[in-house]
Amino acid sequence: AAGVIQSPRHLIKEKRETATLKCYPIPRHDTVYWYQQGPGQDPQFLISFYEKMQSDKGSIPDRFSAQQFSDYHSELNMSSLELGDSALYFCASSRRGGSNEQFFGPGTRLTVL
Amino acid sequence: DQQVKQNSPSLSVQEGRISILNCDYTNSMFDYFLWYKKYPAEGPTFLISISSIKDKNEDGRFTVFLNKSAKHLSLHIVPSQPGDSAVYFCAASDGGNAGNMLTFGGGTRLMVKP
Numbered sequence: 001a002a003g004v005i006q007s008p009r010h011l012i013k014e015k016r017e018t019a020t021l022k023c024y025p026i027p028r029h030d031t032v033y034w035y036q037q038g039p040g041q042d043p044q045f046l047i048s049f050y051e052k053m054q055s056d057k058g059s060i061p062d063r064f065s066a067q068q069f070s071d072y073h074s075e076l077n078m079s080s081l082e083l084g085d086s087a088l089y090f091c092a093s094s095r096r097g098g099s100n101e102q103f104f105g106p107g108t109r110l111t112v113l
Numbered sequence: 114d115q116q117v118k119q120n121s122p123s124l125s126v127q128e129g130r131i132s133i134l135n136c137d138y139t140n141s142m143f144d145y146f147l148w149y150k151k152y153p154a155e156g157p158t159f160l161i162s163i164s165s166i167k168d169k170n171e172d173g174r175f176t177v178f179l180n181k182s183a184k185h186l187s188l189h190i191v192p193s194q195p196g197d198s199a200v201y202f203c204a205a206s207d208g209g210n211a212g213n214m215l216t217f218g219g220g221t222r223l224m225v226k227p
Contacts, residue, residue: 004156031212042117042202042217043157056214090156100212101147104156 002026004093004105012111013081021076021108025093031055032074033102034066037088049074050096081112116140117205119218126225132190134221136203139184143205147215148177148188151200160201161188193225 005024013019025032031050035043036059045058049068060066063081068074072093078085088109092102118137126132134148144165149157163170163177163186170177176189190197203218 033214035215042219043215045214045216048214058214092156094212096212101159101162102212102215103159104149106154106156 004091004103006089006091006105006108008108009106010109010111012113014113015081015083017081017112019078019081019110021078021089021091021110023074023076023091023093023105025072025074025091026095026103029093029095029103030072031094031096031100032068032072033092033094034060034074034076035090035092035104037090037107038084039087043090046076078110083112086110086112114139115219116143117203117216117218119201119203119221121221122219123222123224126193126223128195128225128227129192132188132193132197132223132225134188134190134201134203134223136186136188136218137184138186138205140205140207140216141184142207143216145206145208146177146179146186147204147206148175149202149204149217150197151202151220157202190223193223195225195227198223198225 033048034046037043046060048055052068066076088107092104094100147162148160151157200220204215206213
């Protein structure tokens, strides 16, 4: 079965650079979520989108922005990168209705040098 | 302030025995709870969930128990298998289902010894 696809899987950037992470949800899923997992920490919710509209907002820094496109894929844009942004970034998708279980992608490991 | 806590960072169990992973929460608004399993270099994989209107949900070797008055849930794995070795995250949501943002616990690393 098709899973959530995230690209790139690994990304190395320098401080103050920008990064764009992409997420392709499971087909027919209409909701996308972004989570950040720092070293030794639990995943923290950043933001979610339903039908291309922002649905929920968590602890997402102002330097980050995200959107969901007409094909339901989502992009997380990160600017003025800081060392503390180094983390695993997970995208999850779900289909609204029923229990709405979130299915996670493999994550993008971002390293800021 | 962590709203979902898994107080045991690790657990070691013999193959064939029962594994019990525990989770506590503080937010009374949480009404849907999930367990995820995570292998290194992979995203969390959904295991089992429970709504706050139930106190038990079973799926094969996995059973989740919910004690709302104690704000406590547990995951039982019987019998434990070496392939179950992974990090297990407890997660909670409000809104009655998993569609809202999830708040995760810190995870418990389960090691099942052959």
